Amino acid sequence: xxxxxxxxxxxxxxxxxxxxxxxxxxxxxxxxxxxxxxxxxxxxxxxxxxxxxxxxxxxxxxxxxxxxxxxxxxxxxxxxxxxxxxxxxxxxxxxxxxxxxxxxxxxxxxxxxxxxxxx
Amino acid sequence: xxxxxxxxxxxxxxxxxxxxxxxxxxxxxxxxxxxxxxxxxxxxxxxxxxxxxxxxxxxxxxxxxxxxxxxxxxxxxxxxxxxxxxxxxxxxxxxxxxxxxxxxxxxxxxxxxxxxxxxxxxxxxxxxxxxxxxxxxxxxxxxxxxxxxxxxxxxxxxxxxxxxxxxxxxxxxxxxxxxxxxxxxxxxxxxxxxxxxxxxxxxxxxxxxxxxxxxxxxxxxxxxxxxxxxxxxxxxxxxxxxxxxxxxxxxxxxxxxxxxxxxxxxxxxxxxxxxxxxxxxxxxxxxxxxxxxxxxxxxxxxxxxxxxxxxxxxxxxxxxxxxxxxxxxxxxxxxxxxxxxxxxxxxxxxxxxxxxxxxxxxxxxxxxxxxxxxx
Numbered sequence: 001x002x003x004x005x006x007x008x009x010x011x012x013x014x015x016x017x018x019x020x021x022x023x024x025x026x027x028x029x030x031x032x033x034x035x036x037x038x039x040x041x042x043x044x045x046x047x048x049x050x051x052x053x054x055x056x057x058x059x060x061x062x063x064x065x066x067x068x069x070x071x072x073x074x075x076x077x078x079x080x081x082x083x084x085x086x087x088x089x090x091x092x093x094x095x096x097x098x099x100x101x102x103x104x105x106x107x108x109x110x111x112x113x114x115x116x117x118x119x
Numbered sequence: 120x121x122x123x124x125x126x127x128x129x130x131x132x133x134x135x136x137x138x139x140x141x142x143x144x145x146x147x148x149x150x151x152x153x154x155x156x157x158x159x160x161x162x163x164x165x166x167x168x169x170x171x172x173x174x175x176x177x178x179x180x181x182x183x184x185x186x187x188x189x190x191x192x193x194x195x196x197x198x199x200x201x202x203x204x205x206x207x208x209x210x211x212x213x214x215x216x217x218x219x220x221x222x223x224x225x226x227x228x229x230x231x232x233x234x235x236x237x238x239x240x241x242x243x244x245x246x247x248x249x250x251x252x253x254x255x256x257x258x259x260x261x262x263x264x265x266x267x268x269x270x271x272x273x274x275x276x277x278x279x280x281x282x283x284x285x286x287x288x289x290x291x292x293x294x295x296x297x298x299x300x301x302x303x304x305x306x307x308x309x310x311x312x313x314x315x316x317x318x319x320x321x322x323x324x325x326x327x328x329x330x331x332x333x334x335x336x337x338x339x340x341x342x343x344x345x346x347x348x349x350x351x352x353x354x355x356x357x358x359x360x361x362x363x364x365x366x367x368x369x370x371x372x373x374x375x376x377x378x379x380x381x382x383x384x385x386x387x388x389x390x391x392x393x394x395x396x397x398x399x400x401x402x403x404x405x406x407x408x409x410x411x412x413x414x415x416x417x418x419x420x421x422x423x424x425x426x427x428x429x430x431x432x433x434x435x436x437x438x439x440x441x442x443x444x445x446x447x448x449x450x451x452x453x454x455x456x457x458x459x460x461x462x463x464x465x466x467x468x469x470x471x472x473x474x475x476x477x478x479x480x481x482x483x484x485x486x487x488x489x490x491x492x493x494x
């Protein structure tokens with residue numbers, strides 16, 4: 001699993017990468033009340049705003065961590081946004097993306113480096 | 120930064136309870152506790168929540184002629200019937216300016232030989248200066264050695280009655296001065312959540328003892344400013360500086376109910392407060408715009424500043440959201456805002472622009488969640 005400085009996690013799963021936000025990010029956000037996901041099939045570039053999260057405090061954008069095509073989204077979050085607080089590293093993944101460049105993910109932090117980053 | 124922030128007498132307790140502290144109106148205040156905003160909100164509606172509102176201003180107004188003289192003098196600054204306010208009762212009101220705008224909203228109580236006033240934290244210095252300058256023949260005393268706690272929710276009565284016998288008999292908007300094992304308490308049956316409950320002024324030295332005694336009940340959880348905001352918004356209550364300010368009149372804000380008949384055109388003490396000409400004219404002839412409830416059709420909250428439109432495309436904004444959040448009890452997003460009077464009827468379809476997209480929103484009745492007061 002890899003981690004971005006924007007507190008996203010990336011997990012390679014076959015030819016796609018699963019993306020979510022970290023436990024740390026979900027704690028900082030507070031209770032999530034709304035999630036807006038991209039459409040399947042959307043081509044995105046690294047840095048594009050792909051997900052909008054609203055918590056009881058504020059709205060936040062989640063950026064695409066790599067270039068690629070959105071192949072699947074976690075629709076269950078739309079009806080149950082609270083999942084993002086309950087299981088951010090598991091059941092509350094946001095989307096799956098098919099990378100344009102398989103090497104792009106390698107530039108991100110591993111778990112140890114991310115732990116150092118948030119301390 | 121943090122050493123310039125003021126601390127309430129309960130500050131150490133908040134930190135001990137694990138609160139996340141944030142600057143608010145010059146004070147270091149708890150925005151949430153480990154329970155989190157959503158559960159704190161739900162707990163208050165289901166049981167009881169304890170809020171520290173010690174940052175608010177507590178002011179005593181005395182005059183040599185007693186309560187009536189203090190009331191008569193204060194009626195010069197507020198469009199409220201204070202002379203007709205019975206002893207042991209309080210009323211909601213506001214200071215107005217010459218344009219009919221609202222300088223602050225406040226609670227005013229008849230405590231027998233004087234008037235007791237509670238004002239917003241962010242406005243209190245200006246309010247006290249305004250009162251000292253405008254209240255002829257009155258002594259205006261800011262109370263700085265007392266904390267103010269709010270205990271809100273359906274379990275509040277039982278919890279407080281066990282510690283302070285007699286409070287169960289108080290009715291909504293009653294006030295009382297009561298001796299207790301926490302010293303003299305100044306209690307009102309009121310609040311800012313839409314729930315039954317009390318606001319309790321206690322000497323600073325006894326505040327922690329009282330708070331701990333209340334929190335010792337299983338029914339009571341500490342509640343931060345985050346849930347305080349979603350609770351008051353569900354209850355349709357205005358937040359000064361957001362839903363009302365010096366540019367909104369009480370009539371536009373839907374607060375005409377707080378101006379009793381005796382202060383309106385044709386009343387025995389009609390007018391005589393700042394901006395009376397404008398406000399009384401709006402009561403008779405209507406205001407050009409109104410504060411309304413707004414229910415977004417989707418789940419996305421429309422927050423403060425969201426521009427409102429009549430159409431899905433084009434046109435210029437017809438109004439804006441002044442408060443917006445997700446309503447945990449409502450189970451949906453909710454907002455308040457100002458729209459032209461012609462578009463203020465419940466059911467009117469409008470659009471709010473969220474992240475560049477026009478999203479449908481419907482004008483709705485306030486409150487979003489019915490009040491649960493003990494009248």
